[in-house]
Amino acid sequence: xxxxxxxxxxxxxxxxxECEWVVGRLAxxxxxxxxxxxxxxxxxxxxxxxxxxxxxxxxxRVSGADASLVVASWLGTIQWIGNSPYRPxxxxxxxxxxxxxxxxxxxxxWHEHEIRIETLRASGPGGQHVNxxxxxVRMTHVPTGLSVIAQEERSxxxxxxxxxxxxxxxxxxRHDSRMHAADAARWRQHTSLIRGNPARVYRGADxxxxx
Numbered sequence: 001x002x003x004x005x006x007x008x009x010x011x012x013x014x015x016x017x018e019c020e021w022v023v024g025r026l027a028x029x030x031x032x033x034x035x036x037x038x039x040x041x042x043x044x045x046x047x048x049x050x051x052x053x054x055x056x057x058x059x060x061r062v063s064g065a066d067a068s069l070v071v072a073s074w075l076g077t078i079q080w081i082g083n084s085p086y087r088p089x090x091x092x093x094x095x096x097x098x099x100x101x102x103x104x105x106x107x108x109x110w111h112e113h114e115i116r117i118e119t120l121r122a123s124g125p126g127g128q129h130v131n132x133x134x135x136x137v138r139m140t141h142v143p144t145g146l147s148v149i150a151q152e153e154r155s156x157x158x159x160x161x162x163x164x165x166x167x168x169x170x171x172x173x174r175h176d177s178r179m180h181a182a183d184a185a186r187w188r189q190h191t192s193l194i195r196g197n198p199a200r201v202y203r204g205a206d207x208x209x210x211x
Contacts (some may be wrong), residue, residue: 005063006139007102008071012049012056020049020056020093022080026097027058029207030074039064051086063103075097082205083091096198113166116140117160134152139163144193146170 010027012019031041062071078097091164119134129204137159148170150162159206201210 003065004067005104006067006071008060008062008103009100011097011098015096017050019097020054020085021085022095022097023058024049024054026078034062034070037070039067040209071101072198075101078200081203084164114142116142119156135159139167139205141167141171
């Protein structure tokens, strides 16, 4: 069995407050089920609904052996059949929410052995000393190909420190862009709820699981 980590998003989409109510009540059921199957589950984000305890969206971090296989039965549309908790006379009896899985965005982890360091002569202003000696430093993060140069200082040691700081910033920006991409993917899921062919169906106030 392989260890894996996923993010699960429970979403009411653009549905009414009743669906937010369903998300708020469904989350503990999902967490309990996954926990009983040996997975670690942590809530990492929540967009509250209109009423206390309700949620427009909940993001869970799920990790453990074969997590993607364990959560498979939850993925897709979840249907709850029952009367509206807020509009008792409302004719609608079927309410739909979604559960989607995403790979957890990975932070950039890098080590010194992944960095190629080159020294070269500095260009531009700085006097003869700067131009004669190899005080400039180019650093390249080999796995990503990201590269920076520092040549402002006459000291190669200081330029190394500058280059390292710049490279760290580039890697952080790369991680941020990947996080933004993951956020965009979750938002697309949040706004594209499909009501047909539910993965699970629940009914009534006691949340009887039908399939």
